[in-house]
Amino acid sequence: MPFPEKFLDLLKPETKAFLFLSTVDKKGQPQVTPVWFDTDGENILINTNEGRLKDRNMKSQSSVAMVIQDPNDPYRYLGIRGKVTSYTTDGADEHIDMLSQRYFGKRWTYREGQKRIIFTIQPTHFDSH
Numbered sequence: 283m284p285f286p287e288k289f290l291d292l293l294k295p296e297t298k299a300f301l302f303l304s305t306v307d308k309k310g311q312p313q314v315t316p317v318w319f320d321t322d323g324e325n326i327l328i329n330t331n332e333g334r335l336k337d338r339n340m341k342s343q344s345s346v347a348m349v350i351q352d353p354n355d356p357y358r359y360l361g362i363r364g365k366v367t368s369y370t371t372d373g374a375d376e377h378i379d380m381l382s383q384r385y386f387g388k389r390w391t392y393r394e395g396q397k398r399i400i401f402t403i404q405p406t407h408f409d410s411h
Contacts, residue, residue, distance in 0.1 A: 283405050284324070289360040292350045293321050295384050303328060304347040305339035313339060318381040319350070326364065326403040329378045331396045332371070340366045340401050348403070361409035367402050374398035 285293060292299045301319040306312055315336050320327040326348065330337050340346065344366040352358040375390075378398050382390035 283408070285321075285405070286360065286408055286410055289350070289410055292352055292360055295320075297353065298385055299350050299353050301326065301328070302349045302351065303336060305336050306343050306345070307335070307339050308342055318385050320377070320381060322402070324404070325367070326362065326405065327377070328401045328403065329374060329381055329398055330401070332399050333397075337399060337401075341369070346403060357411065359411055361411075362405050363407040363409075364403040364405045367404045369399055369401045371397060371399050374400045 291297060300316045302314055303317050304312055304314045313335055317328055317330070317336075320329075328336075328340075346364055346366060348362040348364065350360045350362070375398050377400050378390045382388060
């Protein structure tokens with residue numbers, strides 16, 4: 283499902299928009315986290331540390347909801363429902379370095395004890411405002 287054209291600016295690296303990721307735990311409790319994100323043109327890519335709640339939730343429940351908020355207009359946002367289609371640790375350290383450069387202006391430095399993982403999320407529905 284293609285991203286809505288009028289919101290493609292929110293996906294551009296220079297926009298530095300945050301994505302609010304909503305997952306559900308094994309007990310059915312929701313959890314929301316603001317995260318850095320990337321796309322491959324068709325999917326949302328989320329990088330996290332293995333063992334975090336969102337990591338455990340996405341591995342056990344593939345359905346997620348997300349909001350990308352326009353950093354220049356908090357009333358403009360793109361809501362997305364989707365499914366986790368895959369996850370991998372391959373290239374995850376390089377990916378978090380790229381995201382850190384984009385959002386923070388320097389390489390990712392919090393490495394001790396971390397094992398990074400990239401989740402690929404396929405959008406299945408869009409809500410926009």
